[in-house]
Amino acid sequence: MTETTDWTRSWLLGANGLHRSRDADHWEEAGGHGYPVNDLIRQPRRLVCAALWGLWEVHGDDSRWIQLHDETLTEVLAIAAATGDPGVVTVSAYGLALGRRVEHGATRWQSRSDGLSLDERFSNAVLAQPNAPGHWLVGSEDGVLVYAEADDRWHRTDLTGRPCRALLHAFGYLWAGTDEAGIWRSKDGFSWKRAGTGLEDGTIFVLCATRDRILAGTLQGVCVGDGGGAWRRLGPRLLVSALAPHPDRDGPWLAGATPGGLWRSDDAGERWRQILGFDTVRVIMPPEADA
Numbered sequence: 001m002t003e004t005t006d007w008t009r010s011w012l013l014g015a016n017g018l019h020r021s022r023d024a025d026h027w028e029e030a031g032g033h034g035y036p037v038n039d040l041i042r043q044p045r046r047l048v049c050a051a052l053w054g055l056w057e058v059h060g061d062d063s064r065w066i067q068l069h070d071e072t073l074t075e076v077l078a079i080a081a082a083t084g085d086p087g088v089v090t091v092s093a094y095g096l097a098l099g100r101r102v103e104h105g106a107t108r109w110q111s112r113s114d115g116l117s118l119d120e121r122f123s124n125a126v127l128a129q130p131n132a133p134g135h136w137l138v139g140s141e142d143g144v145l146v147y148a149e150a151d152d153r154w155h156r157t158d159l160t161g162r163p164c165r166a167l168l169h170a171f172g173y174l175w176a177g178t179d180e181a182g183i184w185r186s187k188d189g190f191s192w193k194r195a196g197t198g199l200e201d202g203t204i205f206v207l208c209a210t211r212d213r214i215l216a217g218t219l220q221g222v223c224v225g226d227g228g229g230a231w232r233r234l235g236p237r238l239l240v241s242a243l244a245p246h247p248d249r250d251g252p253w254l255a256g257a258t259p260g261g262l263w264r265s266d267d268a269g270e271r272w273r274q275i276l277g278f279d280t281v282r283v284i285m286p287p288e289a290d291a
Helices: 003-008
Strands: 011-015 017-021 037-043 046-051 054-058 078-081 088-092 095-101 107-111 123-128 135-140 143-148 153-160 164-170 173-178 183-186 204-209 214-218 221-225 232-234 240-245 253-257 261-265 273-275 283-285
Touching: 011 037, 011 046, 011 240, 011 253, 017 037, 037 078, 037 283, 046 078, 088 123, 095 123, 135 164, 135 173, 143 164, 153 183, 164 214, 173 204, 204 240, 214 240, 221 240, 221 253, 240 283, 253 283
Parallel strands: 078 123, 123 164, 164 204
Antiparallel strands: 011 017, 011 283, 037 046, 046 054, 078 088, 088 095, 095 107, 123 135, 135 143, 143 153, 164 173, 173 183, 204 214, 214 221, 221 232, 240 253, 253 261, 261 273
């Protein structure tokens, strides 16, 4: 087994450290015990882990975590892929930061959020803007902003004045999950409209997509819909902080609760069963789809 296929064929879960499973039922620790893992990115020959205590990379089956952060990047809430090295951008309570490699392989980070207000700096989610290299959508405590690296400039959108905790690109739209204002969608990232009905005052913590639907993790469990009609609630009424469907149409869905642990559905959310061994689950990453 090669380094790359091991990560790509496994379910990955961030909780107290990193966990891995081939069947989504039986889990093993894969390093980082004691590190609250908030976000994950697969990249060729490595996995990048965002934690409350820094940014790390893991190579293949090596359980050692290699430090990517410096003394200015002390916590990371979310990450997105970027070109170049170190290949990621980060967001945290202190805003968006970009890194560059220096001598001896160390990475130095610089905040790009110094000119923003306190709520604008506090960032919960980040997403590379499709078809616009070097642009990132950032979900902040004051809504959605867009950062353009080329001119080091922030652009405000019309989704403002409410915290944004989740971002997604699916089905030709950008999607945003907000605090007490439900789900919104946009074509360009600047002009947003409410998506669907029934969650107008809902709080959304995570968004993901199946082949034909949007899934949302809320204070009251999982919601599913297409963004046009009503959102339908499924599963246990828990605060769902992590959510991921298998890329195959008939594969399982996994949901993580805070607290409440890990849950699995094998019938597209109609019935759920708890998988023991977890308390708080922060992020779930499914295996990559077969080519």
